[in-house]
Amino acid sequence: MVRVDGKGSGALIQVRGLNKTYKRGGESIQVLQGLNLDVDKGDFVAFMGPSGSGKTTLLNLMGGLDVPTSGTISVDGDEITHMSASKLTQWRARHVGFIFQMYNLIPVLTAFQNVELPLLLTKLSASDRKKHVETALSVVGLSDRMHHYPRQLSGGQEQRVTIARAIVSDPTFLLCDEPTGDLDRKSATEIMELIEALVAKHGKTVLMVTHDPVVAARAHTTLHLEKGELVEGSAERLAAMAGGHV
Amino acid sequence: MKFTRLIWANLTRKKIRLILTLGSFAVALFLFAFLAVVKDAFGRGADVAGADRLVVINRTSIINPIPLSYRDKILRIPGVKVVTHNNWFGGIYQDEKNFFPQFVIDPENQRQVFPELIVPDDQWANFLKDRQGAIVGEKTAERFHWKIGDRIPIKSTIYGNAAWEFNIDGIYHGKRPQDDETQFWFQWDYFEERVPERAKGNIGWYVLRLNSPDDAVRVAKAIDDQFANSPYETKTQTESAFAAGWVKQFGNIEFLILSIGAVVFFTLLLVTGNTMAISVRERTGELAVLKAIGFGDQMVLFFVLAEAIAISLFGGLLGLGLAMMAVPGLARALNGLLPALVLSKATLALGLGVALLVGLISGLLPGIMAMRMRVINALRRV
Structure with missing residues (x-):
């Protein structure tokens, strides 16, 4: 259940009174204004809104990559907004899986080695790491490409590797920033099916930013960012607006 | 170490640049070893002098x-x-x-x-x-x-x-x-x-x-x-003072050699520092991703320094190895003009130490920049 009125309780992710103001030149730009959000475990939420509306800023704040001007974010009971930078880094390693639009794989590492990266921060043995990586790559359907370098993979396959890297350490939730933004429609459909499967079969909580209403329609809930505040939308209405299927 | 593969992969991603940087270190260390051997040879008299020996010459x-x-x-x-x-x-x-x-x-x-x-x-x-x-x-x-x-x-x-x-x-x-x-x-x-x-x-x-x-x-x-x-009339000196005085007749060899050595290493520092800075700048997005997925600031600094130190270590060993092979040839070419050309263990250790120090310093600035880089800013540039 996703709520934006700030009245929910016991949710996996709780955002309260979130403000974010940037200073550009001498001017202050308020991107987020007293934003509230509750996301339960296993929810799949899409954030939409025009460019510059603060979608990515919100994602960065919930992922512990940025700090708010005021307000709080709690994830699974951990209040992250007052953590030190080093604590936040450790927290990210344990709780957040990132999926970027541009994949952001390390080009000199194979798919296996890229997926293994988050596990290098754990105390797992090499053989245990291998098992985890192989499992993650099999979930995304790339068991036969694990020793390929990113340049030897298609865009869709690269994004699958990114998803495998995001899930390999079994994080609390996944943050997807335009995960299909750089893909053709067919690959985009495959990636969305994979993300849906992660939610449906593996119980993952997914927060996704997208410009594409068809992609957003795949989510359980779609929220619009307007004037720095979240407004709930209808996935069905959005799909109808898109006039097709993903 | 589990990070070796990542460091090695980054180190070898631009092979020509790596070879050229290693070559810079090798040439600098080769030159350092040669200069040190010549300097030692000039000062050899003082080194081998007996503490209990005096030399008496005409005043x-x-x-x-x-x-x-x-x-x-x-x-x-x-x-x-x-x-x-x-x-x-x-x-x-x-x-x-x-x-x-x-x-x-x-x-x-x-x-x-x-x-x-x-x-x-x-x-x-x-x-x-x-x-x-x-x-x-x-x-x-x-x-x-x-x-x-x-x-x-x-x-x-x-x-x-x-x-x-x-x-x-x-x-x-x-x-x-x-x-x-x-x-x-x-x-x-x-x-x-x-x-x-x-x-x-x-x-x-x-x-x-x-x-x-x-x-x-x-x-x-x-x-x-x-x-x-x-x-x-006589002039009596300890053997080491006599030998030192003998060398002084050739001018301040030690100052000359140290000056050349300092210039070589300073130039090497600039070259390597620039190379490391370019290398890190090219990987801003990758480093940002590493930080996003949980690699700490110190870890990122460590990766950059490890690369710089590895380059200086391999380049330094290469240069000193070449010098070890070349010194006997130099001795032959000089036809005994300088006695006992020896590339001592102390010189090798000093050379390697200086190379590692240059590597460390050259990696420090780009490493600190990478460490301080804000993830969201870096990801925005990708």
């Missing part, structure tokens, strides 16, 4: 002689254990290019004053019996393929132009790697017999051993006082 200059008659007077000064004397011969073997130092020695006391230069007893016994006998250092014997029993003609340049004939009766070697093994010794009696009348009874310099190094200042003063206001 005017070392090329002015001193009477042999001073020997007994010096020997009577309290604290003096043994005295020997030498002359510079300055002869030519076959060609002027075949330079090696030839000394007239006092066979009676030579081995007592220079115990670090070893001559086998049987060879020394033969030498004592042979008026035209000669003892030659191992390196010079190897250089000219001389062996015991060979008869060697050496043309005098100071005492007429005649060729002097010598029999190789023995070959000496040094106890330590830095000992000079290029000298050629022959007997005082043979020298005295053949030099012109004007040169008879004169030696080049005395070398004496003391009962205790603590007596050096007192004994040196006593010798110089004794011969003050005589036609042959």
Whole structure:
């Protein structure tokens, strides 16, 4: 259940009174204004809104990559907004899986080695790491490409590797920033099916930013960012607006 | 270590750049080793000098002689254990290019004053019996393929132009790697017999051993006082001071070499620092991703420093390895002009230490920049 009125309780992710103001030149730009959000475990939420509306800023704040001007974010009971930078880094390693639009794989590492990266921060043995990586790559359907370098993979396959890297350490939730933004429609459909499967079969909580209403329609809930505040939308209405299927 | 693969992959991602950077380190370290070897060779006299040895020369200059008659007077000064004397011969073997130092020695006391230069007893016994006998250092014997029993003609340049004939009766070697093994010794009696009348009874310099190094200042003063206001005033110094003074005649070699070395390493620092900065800038997005997925700031700094240090280590080892192979060739090319060219362990360790330091400093600035980089800003640039 996703709520934006700030009245929910016991949710996996709780955002309260979130403000974010940037200073550009001498001017202050308020991107987020007293934003509230509750996301339960296993929810799949899409954030939409025009460019510059603060979608990515919100994602960065919930992922512990940025700090708010005021307000709080709690994830699974951990209040992250007052953590030190080093604590936040450790927290990210344990709780957040990132999926970027541009994949952001390390080009000199194979798919296996890229997926293994988050596990290098754990105390797992090499053989245990291998098992985890192989499992993650099999979930995304790339068991036969694990020793390929990113340049030897298609865009869709690269994004699958990114998803495998995001899930390999079994994080609390996944943050997807335009995960299909750089893909053709067919690959985009495959990636969305994979993300849906992660939610449906593996119980993952997914927060996704997208410009594409068809992609957003795949989510359980779609929220619009307007004037720095979240407004709930209808996935069905959005799909109808898109006039097709993903 | 589990991060080795990541560091190695980043290190080798631009192979030509890696080779060129390694090459810069290798060339710099090769040059460093060469300069250090030459500097050490110039300072070798001071290094090998016995703490209990004094050198007595003519106060005017070392090329002015001193009477042999001073020997007994010096020997009577309290604290003096043994005295020997030498002359510079300055002869030519076959060609002027075949330079090696030839000394007239006092066979009676030579081995007592220079115990670090070893001559086998049987060879020394033969030498004592042979008026035209000669003892030659191992390196010079190897250089000219001389062996015991060979008869060697050496043309005098100071005492007429005649060729002097010598029999190789023995070959000496040094106890330590830095000992000079290029000298050629022959007997005082043979020298005295053949030099012109004007040169008879004169030696080049005395070398004496003391009962205790603590007596050096007192004994040196006593010798110089004794011969003050005589036609042959003396200047007595410790052997190391004498050797240092000898090197100073060539100018401030040490300053020159240190200056060149400093410039080379500073240039290397700029080159490597620039390379590392470019390398890190190219990977801004990747480093941001590493930080996003949980690699801490210190870890990112460690990756950059590890790369810089690995380059300096491999490049440094390559350069020093090449120098180790080349130094014997340099010694041959110099034809004994500089004695005992040795690439010491201390020089190798210093070279590697300096290389690692340059690597560390060159990686520090880009590493700190990577460490301080804000993830969201870096990801926005991807």
